[in-house]
Amino acid sequence: MNSMCAFLFQSFLCFSTLAVVLAAGDGRYLSLNLTNVGDVYTVEVGVGTPPQKLHAILDTGSSDMWVKASTAHGDERTMYDSPTFDYTRSTSLRKTGYDFFINYIDTSSTGFWVTEKVTVGDVELVDFQHAVVNHTTTSVPAILGIGFQDGESIIGYPNSPNFTYPNFPVALKEQGYIDEVAYSLYLGAEDRQDGTLTFGAIDHARYVGNLYTFPVVNVYHFVSTPVQLHITLQGVGISESNFSAPRTLYDVPSPALVDTGTNGIIAPANIVFEIASKLNAVFDDEHDIFVFDCDLFDKIQTTILKFNFGDLTIDTPLANLLITAEDLGGSQCGLSLMPDERNRFILGVPFLRSVYAVFDLERAEITLAQANLQPGEQDLQVIHDEVPGAIRATAQPWVLPPGDSPPTRGQPLNSTQEVPKVPAATLSPAQDSSASPPSIPITTFESSSRPAATPSTPPAEITKVPQTANCSCHNPEVDSVHGLKTCDDSSVLPKPLPVSIQHAQADSQNSVTTLTPIPLPEPTDGDQTTPSPAINSPDMPSVQLISTILAKPGNSSPSQDHILSVIVVTEYKTVETTATVTLVSCAV
Numbered sequence: 001m002n003s004m005c006a007f008l009f010q011s012f013l014c015f016s017t018l019a020v021v022l023a024a025g026d027g028r029y030l031s032l033n034l035t036n037v038g039d040v041y042t043v044e045v046g047v048g049t050p051p052q053k054l055h056a057i058l059d060t061g062s063s064d065m066w067v068k069a070s071t072a073h074g075d076e077r078t079m080y081d082s083p084t085f086d087y088t089r090s091t092s093l094r095k096t097g098y099d100f101f102i103n104y105i106d107t108s109s110t111g112f113w114v115t116e117k118v119t120v121g122d123v124e125l126v127d128f129q130h131a132v133v134n135h136t137t138t139s140v141p142a143i144l145g146i147g148f149q150d151g152e153s154i155i156g157y158p159n160s161p162n163f164t165y166p167n168f169p170v171a172l173k174e175q176g177y178i179d180e181v182a183y184s185l186y187l188g189a190e191d192r193q194d195g196t197l198t199f200g201a202i203d204h205a206r207y208v209g210n211l212y213t214f215p216v217v218n219v220y221h222f223v224s225t226p227v228q229l230h231i232t233l234q235g236v237g238i239s240e241s242n243f244s245a246p247r248t249l250y251d252v253p254s255p256a257l258v259d260t261g262t263n264g265i266i267a268p269a270n271i272v273f274e275i276a277s278k279l280n281a282v283f284d285d286e287h288d289i290f291v292f293d294c295d296l297f298d299k300i301q302t303t304i305l306k307f308n309f310g311d312l313t314i315d316t317p318l319a320n321l322l323i324t325a326e327d328l329g330g331s332q333c334g335l336s337l338m339p340d341e342r343n344r345f346i347l348g349v350p351f352l353r354s355v356y357a358v359f360d361l362e363r364a365e366i367t368l369a370q371a372n373l374q375p376g377e378q379d380l381q382v383i384h385d386e387v388p389g390a391i392r393a394t395a396q397p398w399v400l401p402p403g404d405s406p407p408t409r410g411q412p413l414n415s416t417q418e419v420p421k422v423p424a425a426t427l428s429p430a431q432d433s434s435a436s437p438p439s440i441p442i443t444t445f446e447s448s449s450r451p452a453a454t455p456s457t458p459p460a461e462i463t464k465v466p467q468t469a470n471c472s473c474h475n476p477e478v479d480s481v482h483g484l485k486t487c488d489d490s491s492v493l494p495k496p497l498p499v500s501i502q503h504a505q506a507d508s509q510n511s512v513t514t515l516t517p518i519p520l521p522e523p524t525d526g527d528q529t530t531p532s533p534a535i536n537s538p539d540m541p542s543v544q545l546i547s548t549i550l551a552k553p554g555n556s557s558p559s560q561d562h563i564l565s566v567i568v569v570t571e572y573k574t575v576e577t578t579a580t581v582t583l584v585s586c587a588v
Helices: 168-174 269-278 294-301
Strands: 003-008 030-033 035-037 040-047 052-059 065-074 094-103 108-120 123-136 142-145 182-186 196-199 201-203 207-215 230-233 235-239 247-250 254-258 265-268 282-284 289-292 304-308 313-317 333-335 337-340 345-347 355-360 365-371 380-382 441-446 460-462 497-499 504-508 511-515 543-549 567-573 578-583
Touching: 040 142, 052 065, 065 108, 094 123, 123 168, 182 201, 196 201, 207 230, 207 355, 247 269, 265 269, 269 289, 269 337, 289 337, 294 333, 313 365
Parallel strands: 003 441, 052 142, 065 123, 254 345, 265 337
Antiparallel strands: 030 196, 035 040, 040 052, 040 108, 065 142, 094 108, 108 123, 182 196, 182 355, 201 380, 207 365, 230 254, 235 247, 235 304, 265 345, 282 289, 289 333, 304 313, 355 365, 460 497, 497 504, 504 511, 543 567, 567 578
């Protein structure tokens, strides 16, 4: 998923101001106050000249900043009644000429890239690149992505920039406000508005025990360095009272995404089912969560989840995952703990409320300690080269096996146990080893008192290679591993293959890949097909474009205006299957 997975069950109407501190002497840093708004955390930013104050959701799982235009179509609502951006009023906005696109599991946002003046507290970034969204199917008003620069949403769609730019953390360093592209994060207790985000420094008052530094692990085959903030989770345990010994729930070393854009915890289904069974919880299809009798509140208060990173174990009260009956608008309570059919971990807000985390983007490291939920006065120290006082972890990091997905398989589920559908992410593409790098993350589950989010129009699903009256097949002798001709009207994929006019998107349990249409070449006389060189770019990691085909039969030259997409021969790979498939899609 690109990151943002969030339950949003409540709204606060006031926003705390930002505190900015610029240090002298030993270095520079920027400290910001965070506002907890219904289990997501926001930062107040001023966009444009004169500055328009917006409340952007903080997202460690994505890398871009985008703001919703006041004229945006699709979902015209805005979460927590935040203002939107009237870009026609800004005298400093400059369009780059490139489009912006981000596609999530059940929503999407489109717009255009700009450079603009952006203010955060007393800090002013000039010519800062971000996106203005003019069509979206989410009510999110703005995102401030602070992930790796290489995770930016700048490839894989028509008229994309295809080059990285200084995103917010990098721009702070380049424009002289911090010394290192690193930041520390403290969310604090749910009932306190004392969360802070400090760029370039750490606060020793906000953790207890030792700081341990872990390497960020790469979960994608098509890049050599990480593009998202995954850390090795060695196992998960549970302690059901203050006096009981912890019991292991999961002991397979696995990559886990650390994500402020997810306001729950996503974990392999067998972990979730075991915890849910202790509360006699059942899955509620209306809210896409587990619900249970609120009388068990006392049991939740004494239950601790233990996230084992080898050198360090973080204790997270199960109460951090509680959703009250009031928030759900009913008589039962809920858990912001979601099962994942692919056995992935995403450690969102409930986990992060228990931890003090430092993200060093220059060295691809994450430093963790148990959070101090009763912090004293700030004790800030600037980061130079490494996190001050941190101990380097000795635990073996997880490594992506060649040609395989993350080995995050737990114990097999009971064959009679059905894995419930994982709540769809409003802003989170799938986290797969073969997937394109995500651009934005955040799953938003809105209160039942709010209107349901408008779903995006799903692409047509094609489970069979179609015969199209106005198209001719290409390479009909190419066989798939299933022994089928590429133009046979037969099922060749283990799961449906969504195809839209704008792009082909291959989707399997291990692959989410977008193929951008190739401009149609003029064919030579008597030749209706034109080979195209194989495409091997970062946005196409597991589906290789072998050739493009044109499409109108006959000897007439094709018209670009009448061709809506291309025919693509792809090599479709999963752990279990490699198949060669032809997709056919033509205009009449």
